[in-house]
Amino acid sequence: MFLINDTTLRDGEQAPYVAFNTKEKLDIAKKLFEAGADELEVGIPAMGQKEQDDLKEILALNLPIRIMSWNRATLNDLEASINCGLKAVDLSIPVSDILIDVKFGGDKDKLLRQLETVVLEAKKEGLFVCIGGEDSSRANLDFLKEIMSLGKSIGADRFRYCDTVGILTPQKTYKNIKELSSLKLLDIEMHTHNDFGMATANAISGFEAGAMSANTTVIGLGERAGNASFEQVLMSLTRLFGKNVDINSEKLKSLIQSVSLASNRRIDTNLPIIGEYIFAHESGIHVNGMMKSKSAYEPFTPNEVGLQRAFPIGKHSGTSTLLYHLQAMGINPDKKRLQELLPIVREIVTNRKKVLDSTELKELYLCSLDI
Numbered sequence: 001m002f003l004i005n006d007t008t009l010r011d012g013e014q015a016p017y018v019a020f021n022t023k024e025k026l027d028i029a030k031k032l033f034e035a036g037a038d039e040l041e042v043g044i045p046a047m048g049q050k051e052q053d054d055l056k057e058i059l060a061l062n063l064p065i066r067i068m069s070w071n072r073a074t075l076n077d078l079e080a081s082i083n084c085g086l087k088a089v090d091l092s093i094p095v096s097d098i099l100i101d102v103k104f105g106g107d108k109d110k111l112l113r114q115l116e117t118v119v120l121e122a123k124k125e126g127l128f129v130c131i132g133g134e135d136s137s138r139a140n141l142d143f144l145k146e147i148m149s150l151g152k153s154i155g156a157d158r159f160r161y162c163d164t165v166g167i168l169t170p171q172k173t174y175k176n177i178k179e180l181s182s183l184k185l186l187d188i189e190m191h192t193h194n195d196f197g198m199a200t201a202n203a204i205s206g207f208e209a210g211a212m213s214a215n216t217t218v219i220g221l222g223e224r225a226g227n228a229s230f231e232q233v234l235m236s237l238t239r240l241f242g243k244n245v246d247i248n249s250e251k252l253k254s255l256i257q258s259v260s261l262a263s264n265r266r267i268d269t270n271l272p273i274i275g276e277y278i279f280a281h282e283s284g285i286h287v288n289g290m291m292k293s294k295s296a297y298e299p300f301t302p303n304e305v306g307l308q309r310a311f312p313i314g315k316h317s318g319t320s321t322l323l324y325h326l327q328a329m330g331i332n333p334d335k336k337r338l339q340e341l342l343p344i345v346r347e348i349v350t351n352r353k354k355v356l357d358s359t360e361l362k363e364l365y366l367c368s369l370d371i
């Protein structure tokens, strides 16, 4: 069982120039649940009253999934979470030498003592505790093992392995997670960043190596280049690894639109899983194949993600595309004429940088009959 713990409402909102209001947060939380998220990380109580009020409203939705907050591993942050009524917390602690220097003046003993105190307090309150290993990918593996052993001995439930600055590769992820997961100390959660475009691949690689869950964000929103994307991880798990999620395409589409609007980020037309053009087949050979079998050039169907298939009439079209459009308008064209039309279509499209619509094609075809 591999869980998706979505952090659109925490790390996603940390993306520069992004700020969600309460209504947007509630809408996104509901839609994340409906689209298949197993758990949600929804905010940072230490930010103050407004954030705490929002968190309470999200909890009041009573979604039947785990709702978590993000906290520094401090008693004050923990207290703020407890006061909100949260039953699950991520307690974050730096684990790489560079961040231990920055945040704990290099004092690992102090760090371990503080972590122990705060985890024990959280467990005393009956909370589910995930230890967030900030900057795990730049940390010494032996130190991670020490943190995980300590975590296990004091009752923590999970360790979040964070690729905080996004420097992992799938191979390195696999090696590190395999080594840590084989110790069977704590369940491991992947938290991957996209600085080199590998966040989703690294999350999946962690899963293959024994991690039990991954943080995601819708449209990959998040710090700097963002996080592993919810829709990419969800679809990869269901389509490539057989995870049993009933993806509701309408819900996915509506979730993505909500996050795009609330974050003021547009969705690239070629964005995997959800980009508007990812089922637009222009190349002649592809269209020819698609006319014979719908799975010829598609890894999954557009309706699974609420998109539509298209066959634009463009520079790379072949006669199959022209035939498809003309037949749809009740014309049974002469194949030789279609061959003659191809260079004309290419020239028009290249000159004006815009594909032909089917009416223009019809006119072109009918004109060619008059010549």
Ligand SMILES: CC(=O)SCCNC(=O)CCNC(=O)[C@H](O)C(C)(C)COP(=O)(O)OP(=O)(O)OC[C@H]1O[C@@H](n2cnc3c(N)ncnc32)[C@H](O)[C@@H]1OP(=O)(O)O
Residues within 6 Å of the ligand: 011, 014, 044, 046, 047, 048, 071, 072, 073, 074, 092, 093, 094, 102, 103, 104, 134, 164, 223
């Ligand atoms: C990798 C990540 O994504 S971590 C999550 C980061 N997210 C955010 O920062 C978004 C929300 N943050 C905020 O609203 C504010 O930064 C607050 C409310 C949390 C804190 O604000 P301030 O009190 O003004 O502190 P400020 O942000 O300047 O500094 C953070 C402090 O937390 C300390 N700190 C950071 N991480 C940790 C940690 N995991 N455990 C303990 N202390 C920590 C820092 O060392 C610093 O302490 P210092 O003041 O003694 O130098």
Ligand SMILES: O=C(O)CCC(=O)C(=O)O
Residues within 6 Å of the ligand: 011, 090, 091, 092, 093, 131, 132, 133, 134, 135, 160, 162, 163, 164, 165, 191, 193
């Ligand atoms: O410590 C955590 O739980 C996550 C922190 C984070 O967002 C990161 O390391 O990128």
